[in-house]
Amino acid sequence: MFNLNSWSIVLIATFIIFLVPIGFIFSSLFSGFSENFYHIYEYVLIEYSINSFILLLGTISIAVFFGVGTAYLVSNYKFFGKDFFEWGLLLPLAVPPYILAYVFTGIFDSYGSANNIIRDVFGLPNEYIFFPNLRNLTGAIIVFGFTLYPYVYLVSRVAFKNISGSLNDAARVLGQTRLNAFFKVQLPLIRPAIFAGIALVAMETLSDFGAVEHFAIPTFTTGIFRTWYGLYDLDTAMQLASILLLLIFIFIYFERASRSKIRYSNKSDAMSPKKEHILDFSKGIVCSIFCLVPVMIGFFLPVAELFNWLFQQNFEIDSKYLVSVSNTLMVSFAAAFIGCFLALITNFSARINKSKTQSNINVFLSLGYGIPGLILAVGITKFFTTVDDVLLVDFELFITGSMFGLIMAYIIKSYALPNNLISSGYNKFSVAMDESAEILGAPKRKILQKIHAPLLRPSIFAASLLVVSEIVKELPATLVLRPFNFDTLAVSAYIFASEERMFEAAPSALSIVLIGLIPIFFLNKLIRESKEL
Amino acid sequence: MKNLDKRFLLSLMSLLLANFILSSEVNIYTSRHYDADDELYEKFTKNTGIKVNIISGSGSALMERLKAEGKNSPGDVFFTVDAGNLSRFQKEGFLQAISSQKIKSIVPKELRGPNDEWVAIAKRARVVFYNPDKVSPEEIKNITYEDLASDKWRKRIAIRSSSNMYNQSLVASLISNNGIEETEAWAKRFVRNFARSPQGNDRAQILAVANGLADIAIANSYYIGVMLSGRGGQEQYEAAQRVRVAFPNQLNRGTHVNISGGGILKYAPNKSNAERFLEFLLSEEAQKHIVNNTFEYSVLNNVEPNSAIAQFGSFISDQTSVADFGKFNPDAVRLMDRVGWR
Numbered sequence: 001m002f003n004l005n006s007w008s009i010v011l012i013a014t015f016i017i018f019l020v021p022i023g024f025i026f027s028s029l030f031s032g033f034s035e036n037f038y039h040i041y042e043y044v045l046i047e048y049s050i051n052s053f054i055l056l057l058g059t060i061s062i063a064v065f066f067g068v069g070t071a072y073l074v075s076n077y078k079f080f081g082k083d084f085f086e087w088g089l090l091l092p093l094a095v096p097p098y099i100l101a102y103v104f105t106g107i108f109d110s111y112g113s114a115n116n117i118i119r120d121v122f123g124l125p126n127e128y129i130f131f132p133n134l135r136n137l138t139g140a141i142i143v144f145g146f147t148l149y150p151y152v153y154l155v156s157r158v159a160f161k162n163i164s165g166s167l168n169d170a171a172r173v174l175g176q177t178r179l180n181a182f183f184k185v186q187l188p189l190i191r192p193a194i195f196a197g198i199a200l201v202a203m204e205t206l207s208d209f210g211a212v213e214h215f216a217i218p219t220f221t222t223g224i225f226r227t228w229y230g231l232y233d234l235d236t237a238m239q240l241a242s243i244l245l246l247l248i249f250i251f252i253y254f255e256r257a258s259r260s261k262i263r264y265s266n267k268s269d270a271m272s273p274k275k276e277h278i279l280d281f282s283k284g285i286v287c288s289i290f291c292l293v294p295v296m297i298g299f300f301l302p303v304a305e306l307f308n309w310l311f312q313q314n315f316e317i318d319s320k321y322l323v324s325v326s327n328t329l330m331v332s333f334a335a336a337f338i339g340c341f342l343a344l345i346t347n348f349s350a351r352i353n354k355s356k357t358q359s360n361i362n363v364f365l366s367l368g369y370g371i372p373g374l375i376l377a378v379g380i381t382k383f384f385t386t387v388d389d390v391l392l393v394d395f396e397l398f399i400t401g402s403m404f405g406l407i408m409a410y411i412i413k414s415y416a417l418p419n420n421l422i423s424s425g426y427n428k429f430s431v432a433m434d435e436s437a438e439i440l441g442a443p444k445r446k447i448l449q450k451i452h453a454p455l456l457r458p459s460i461f462a463a464s465l466l467v468v469s470e471i472v473k474e475l476p477a478t479l480v481l482r483p484f485n486f487d488t489l490a491v492s493a494y495i496f497a498s499e500e501r502m503f504e505a506a507p508s509a510l511s512i513v514l515i516g517l518i519p520i521f522f523l524n525k526l527i528r529e530s531k532e533l
Numbered sequence: 534m535k536n537l538d539k540r541f542l543l544s545l546m547s548l549l550l551a552n553f554i555l556s557s558e559v560n561i562y563t564s565r566h567y568d569a570d571d572e573l574y575e576k577f578t579k580n581t582g583i584k585v586n587i588i589s590g591s592g593s594a595l596m597e598r599l600k601a602e603g604k605n606s607p608g609d610v611f612f613t614v615d616a617g618n619l620s621r622f623q624k625e626g627f628l629q630a631i632s633s634q635k636i637k638s639i640v641p642k643e644l645r646g647p648n649d650e651w652v653a654i655a656k657r658a659r660v661v662f663y664n665p666d667k668v669s670p671e672e673i674k675n676i677t678y679e680d681l682a683s684d685k686w687r688k689r690i691a692i693r694s695s696s697n698m699y700n701q702s703l704v705a706s707l708i709s710n711n712g713i714e715e716t717e718a719w720a721k722r723f724v725r726n727f728a729r730s731p732q733g734n735d736r737a738q739i740l741a742v743a744n745g746l747a748d749i750a751i752a753n754s755y756y757i758g759v760m761l762s763g764r765g766g767q768e769q770y771e772a773a774q775r776v777r778v779a780f781p782n783q784l785n786r787g788t789h790v791n792i793s794g795g796g797i798l799k800y801a802p803n804k805s806n807a808e809r810f811l812e813f814l815l816s817e818e819a820q821k822h823i824v825n826n827t828f829e830y831s832v833l834n835n836v837e838p839n840s841a842i843a844q845f846g847s848f849i850s851d852q853t854s855v856a857d858f859g860k861f862n863p864d865a866v867r868l869m870d871r872v873g874w875r
Contacts, residue, residue: 036863043870105733110744111768126775127745135732216694216732218875226696229593230866232621312766378597385601480594484560484586484607495566495589500736503766504568 007349007444011358014342018365018412021379025245025371028238036227036236048223054137055144055212055219056205062145063201066294067152068194072182073291075160076168078276079284085291086157087524092298093150094516096473096490098210099509100143102497103302105214106309108134113305135215143215144205146298151204152197157527159193160186178277196420202251203370203416206244209476210494220244221372234378241375248370252363303513309506320487321507328488328515331403332471335410336464342411343418344460347426348448352434359423366419368412373477376412380405380481402483409477414470418463425459426452458529465519472515489515558584559806562595563612565793569826576822577813583806592618592698599627604800609807612654612795615698617705619794620859623650628796633808639815643852644792644832651796654814655829658754658850659703659789661779662739667748677782678707678789681751682722690723691738691747694731695869698862699753699791704869705861706789706853713864720872731875736760736769743772753791754778754842758828761841780848787849791858793829 070089074082081088107114108131118130134142163186171181209221216222220240228237279287346365350358368376384405437447453460475490482488489508496505563570566589574585588595592613599606611622622628628650631637636652637645644653661681663673672685681690693700707716728747733740735752739760742750759765760773780788795814797807813819820836823829830838837843 036867039867039870043867105737109733109737109740110746111740111772116768126743126772129744129746133729133732136730213696216696216730216875222696226866229591229698230696230701231863232593233863234593234597374594377594378601381598381601385603385605388605389603479590480598482588484588498566498734500734501765 005349005353007345008353008355008358010342011346011349011361014346015361015365017408018368018415020383021376021412022245022367022371024379024382025238025375026242028235029242031235033239034233034236036231036233037239040223040227040236040240044218044223047218048220051137051217052206052219055140055217056202058137058141059144059148059205060198060201062141063149063152064194064198066145067149067197068156068187068190070291070294071153071156071160072186073287075157076178076182076277077284077287078278079287081288081291085288085295086527087520088295088299089153089291090150090520090523091295091300091517092147093154093469093520093523094513095147095299095302096210096512096516097143097147097204097208098214098473098475098497099306099493099512100147100298100302101140101211101214102502102505102509103305104134104139104143106502107301107305108132113308137217140212140215140217142297143211144201144208146294148201148204149294149298151200152194154523154527155193155197156190159190161527163189196424199252200369200416200420203248206248207370207372209372209374214497224372224375228374238375238378241372244372245367245370249367252366303510306506306510306513309503310510313503313506321492324487324489324492324508325511327486328472328490329468331406331410331488332468333464335407335414335471336467338407339411339415339467340418340422340460340464343415343422343463344448344453344456347419347422348452351426351431352444352447354431362419362423366416369414369416371413373409373413373474374480376409377405377477377480380409380412403486405481406478406483406486409481410467410471410474413474413477414467417466417470418460421459421463421466422456425456429455462519462523465523469516469519472512557582558586559609559803559810560586560607561588561610561612561810562599562608562798563587563589563610564592564595564618565589565612565614567827569822572826573814573819573822576819577810580813581809583809585810592621596622596625596627599798600625606798606800607802608798609801609803610795610810611651611798612793614791614793615702615858616653616792616794616855617698617702617858617862619646619651619792619796620856621862622796623647623856624859627799629799629801629804631797631808631811633812635812636808636815640832643854644794646796647856651794652811652815653792653794653832653855654811655793655820655823655827656790656832656850657793657829658780658848659699659751659791660754661749661781662742662752662757662776663749663779664742664745664775665777667745673749673777673779675784676779677785678703679711679719680781681726681749682719684722684726686726686749688726688728689748690726691728691741691750692731693734693738693752695866695874697734699735700751700869701862701865702791702858703751703789704865705858706851708861708864708868709853709857710786713868717868717872720868720874724872724874736765739776740769740772743775750776754830754845755828757845758839758841762828778845780846782851783849786853787851789853790850792832792855 070085073079074086074089106112110129114131115129119126119128167185168181171185176184207221209225212219212222224237224240227240228234346362350362433451434447437451473490475494478488478491482491489511493505493508493512496502574587577583578585592615595611599608602608611628613619623646628646631649631652637649640652645651661676695701704716704720707719711719735756738750738752739756741747757773757776757778760769763770782788795811797804797811801807815832817833817836820831820833824831824836825839828839828842
């Protein structure tokens with residue numbers, strides 16, 4: 001049942017604040033369908049759905065293939081470059097899909113760097129084009145797959161590490177090949193982790209706008225924007241957004257349902273140290289190449305091209321650039337701090353109140369991740385102006401157009417990260433511990449402070465850094481909600497790239513990538529220490 | 534004499550002070566994001582002491598923000614790149630009439646809103662770029678937008694996605710001139726003439742022609758200026774030299790022209806600053822800056838286009854009311870959906 005106490009009040013308050021903009025979007029479903037909706041239904045909805053579906057399927061395939069594959073190799077074998085790949089495989093996390101999309105067109109277009117180099121080497125005229133066109137679904141799948149697979153890699157890697165070596169040994173002793181042991185023992189054990197990773201990849205793919213727009217692929221998100229901007233019909237756009245949100249909701253539901261069926265049974269004390277199998281030279285090289293491919297495509301290639309652009313213009317650090325760096329850091333850290341705090345309290349509340357309702361509410365709050373930023377921004381703007389109108393009539397405009405809106409959008413959009421990490425952090429230690437503390441007379445606040453918070457510290461730490469790296473990339477909501485004269489790195493990168501002035505986009509784009517690198521260092525630490533969790 | 538000096542100084546100071554207290558800033562909502570604009574704002578501040586605050590974003594996003602802000606909106610000026618956007622803002626009642634006689638006297642009637650709710654700041658034409666090696670002079674001579682649907686252009690045309698507002702305005706202008714049915718029949722055949730599925734921005738279309746992926750491209754005039762300026766790098770500069778420009782419909786209604794323009798927002802808290810800002814944008818100084826940096830055409834007759842653009846010659850522009858671009862925009866989008874223009 002729902003226990004009303006000070007902890008659950010935080011949850012309810014968070015729920016309401018999150019719900020208002022989301023509810024505003026869903027309410028569009030009840031306002032009747034316009035002519036435009038039927039037009040979309042008749043002519044383009046099927047295409048949007050098919051494209052989104054293919055995109056999702058392709059992206060998940062790449063993400064699982066490379067994410068799980070590399071995590072398995074790095075966890076079980078010793079081969080050339082393994083120590084690098086262990087953290088190097090996370091590098092593409094720093095590259096947002098839209099920046100990889102910009103880079104891909106910059107390299108592979110008919111007039112791109114790759115074609116130019118080959119033409120220059122062989123002295124060929126401009127009609128010769130060597131690389132296939134990537135401004136299509138295939139290109140988008142590659143872009144999403146290779147920027148988002150680290151989500152799957154990260155969770156799989158931690159999960160592989162937590163599998164007791166004795167399980168694998170038992171399978172081998174019973175005559176299973178390594179491959180069989182992988183498919184029959186390890187894979188089923190890490191399935192919940194893989195699903196959690198897939199859920200993140202899917203939400204990220206479905207709600208992206210920048211990359212699909214750059215490739216001119218009709219999907220749900222581009223359809224939403226087209227309906228709003230071209231048909232001037234925000235209500236229908238929000239109805240499309242609602243459909244998208246429902247899809248994401250179903251996705252999350254299945255993910256949660258399958259996850260709850262599986263119990264983590266590996267206590268660290270039951271774990272025998274896992275021996276890493278040393279591969280012979282040729283097999284080792286194959287493994288190295290397999291691990292190198294995703295890092296190459298998702299990180300080194302774009303960074304090299306961004307540096308190429310940077311050096312093609314005379315870049316000097318001006319105050320405008322520095323201001324956008326500090327703006328970006330300020331808002332993202334503020335959002336990360338508040339988001340983690342809320343996630344900690346709400347998860348704590350659901351746990352101590354043993355409330356299924358509360359955990360379900362928490363799951364629902366993660367939905368914000370899937371809301372296209374621009375639609376979320378509209379919901380927040382309407383919410384804030386209502387508050388301004390009702391509560392602050394006599395004052396100057398107060399919260400509309402202020403930093404609050406921006407930070408709120410960031411928290412709602414990134415809440416899935418702290419929420420997932422903290423709730424799976426909670427899954428790792430038993431409720432019995434709380435009960436013992438309670439029997440011994442500890443008040444709830446003490447349980448949170450002295451037991452949960454220290455145990456969850458790695459999760460909270462990882463979550464806040466993931467939130468920062470996520471927000472640094474966020475674009476559409478920032479464009480709408482930012483206060484006057486408030487440019488972030490993503491905004492200036494977008495402004496240049498939308499004009500295809502790539503050289504000038506390079507400093508901001510590179511900075512986004514560099515800031516995105518910071519969490520990787522800590523995430524790597526998290527992986528290394530995960531055995532001790 | 535000394536007294537006069539003192540009094541003059543005093544009045545100047547109080548004027549400056551009043552200026553500082555009463556009219557220290559102007560808040561601009563813009564969907565243009567050119568560096569050249571930032572330099573313009575700096576010039577304006579230097580000339581007048583009025584601080585310029587900027588919010589940029591797409592027209593529709595800004596409109597939602599304004600709608601939500603209502604009477605409390607701090608916005609003074611709306612500045613955008615598409616006439617459709619302007620007329621939409623005017624229709625929705627977001628703009629108030631501009632009272633400045635100066636503006637009315639220098640900008641011709643057809644480049645202002647029906648009741649002077651907005652004013653054009655610069656012009657751009659949607660023209661045909663062609664590869665002279667692949668397109669004969671006879672083929673391109675007297676080209677019209679309507680001709681582009683003819684079978685002789687089968688699989689030869691590069692144009693960007695129909696989600697782009699420049700294409701939406703072009704099709705809206707065709708609807709305004711030829712009606713929906715005729716335009717739809719035209720669009721059906723036009724789409725078959727695409728050399729590739731629509732992708733990239735206008736510059737990418739010009740590059741496609743330069744690289745032989747298509748024979749002709751439809752794109753805005755100023756892109757070639759940017760490319761020829763060398764700002765996009767050596768490759769774009771060379772590509773730009775391989776293409777030529779043709780202005781469609783010169784024997785009838787003229788080439789489709791879109792505008793950049795601005796209006797004063799209804800609840801502008803700094804109205805007089807807003808007018809001064811628009812007047813400044815229409816000054817010779819600002820116009821010359823725009824012409825030489827964004828390569829648009831000036832709305833003033835005495836300001837010549839940048840030489841990179843001027844070399845393609847002068848042309849007759851379509852007089853179709855730009856307000857129709859906004860009016861027919863949703864029809865244009867639905868029509869393009871129906872014919873499968875992605």
